[in-house]
Every structure is written in structure tokens, then in C-alpha cells.
Amino acid sequence: KNQVEQSPQSLIILEGKNCTLQCNYTVSPFSNLRWYKQDTGRGPVSLTIMTFSENTKSNGRYTATLDADTKQSSLHITASQLSDSASYICVVRGGTDKLIFGTGTRLQVFP
């Protein structure tokens, strides 16, 4: 069964600290994996996309990794800011363009 699992479910960190969010998937065949950020009361916004051949990609303070062999991805946030408080959703695109959503990690950054 095609599934996307994210951990932790929620995370609290202090401003300025780093954190890493995990995404494990069983989707096959695999097309790409995308991380979205969803602020409270808003729709998700794409942060980065990972394809099969990419291991690491950065977007400012966000760095995504992909290990296609173990079917794992991570999103690392460096020097967190209060505005990073949001839910982070991992979405895997499989065969026939099927999109499988994770349940998200809720991150709270406190001053």
C-alpha cells in the first residue's frame, strides 16, 4: 500500500536552534517528493522538490535530503525563526501522477 509517514508528529524548539523532520514512504513507482509548509489557516506552499537522482537540495535555511534506496527524506531547518512555526507536509508523487500526502509535522518555535 502506498503510504507516507512523517515524524515526529509535533516538535517544539527554541528560536535559533536547528531541527530535522523525517519522511518515510512506501510509494512505488516513485516520481518525486515535495515538501510543503502550511501556516495556520492557510494553504500549503511548496518549499522544495526532490527527484530520484537528487540527494540534497537547499532553499535558504531549508535543506532537503532524499535516500531513494531506503525511501527516506528529511527536511533540515537551520537557525530557526518564529516564522518557521507551521506544519510541514511531505508529498510523494507516484505512478500515474498519484499524490500521496503525509499527515505532517507541526513545528512550534518559541523565543
Next chain:
Amino acid sequence: DTGVSQDPRHKITKRGQNVTFRCDPISEHNRLYWYRQTLGQGPEFLTYFQNEAQLEKSRLLSDRFSAERPKGSFSTLEIQRTEQGDSAMYLCASSLDRASSPLHFGNGTRLTVT
């Protein structure tokens, strides 16, 4: 590019009433999706359109739900005889017809059924 817009932002209705939501996608996007999201969960797929054709519907979409995209531009999602379990955020997203194209989401319509 004004983004994806959804109307209304909030809707409160009594059980048994019908409601209709509207989504205006980004103009050049030919794909349009509807999702439902409850608190603490990721978006759940409901249905999607390629231009005006409804290509896939989730089993979550009971016969009380109907979606249209009559001219391949805006879309409507109607829920008939609403139930309390329908209370959720309804998200619309649009994209280009490419695997590498991200979904562009609207800010959703929050439905509360009392």
C-alpha cells in the same frame, strides 16, 4: 498571477443544508484539485480535473458531494444534506500538467456544520 482564490473563507451551516464552495485557479493551470483537511491531519484527496474533465474521484466523495469545472476555469464543490462529519477545511489547488509542477493551494474554505 493572483494565486488560487477560494470563496467563502468560512461557512457555518446547519445540518441538512446544502453548501457550495468556489475555487478560482491560476489562469494557465489546467489541473484543479479538491482536498479536505481536518485538524492535525494532512490534506485528503477528494477529486481532480484536467481542464473540464473530472478524471478521478476519491471513495471519500460520497454521493452527497459533487464537483464541477464547466468551462475548465473555476470550479465548484457542492455538499448536499450536510452532516457534522463534513466539518473541515476544504482546500483547492491548481497546477500545470507536468509531474514537476507544484500544487498551488488556495487558503481554503472552513466549513462548520452545527
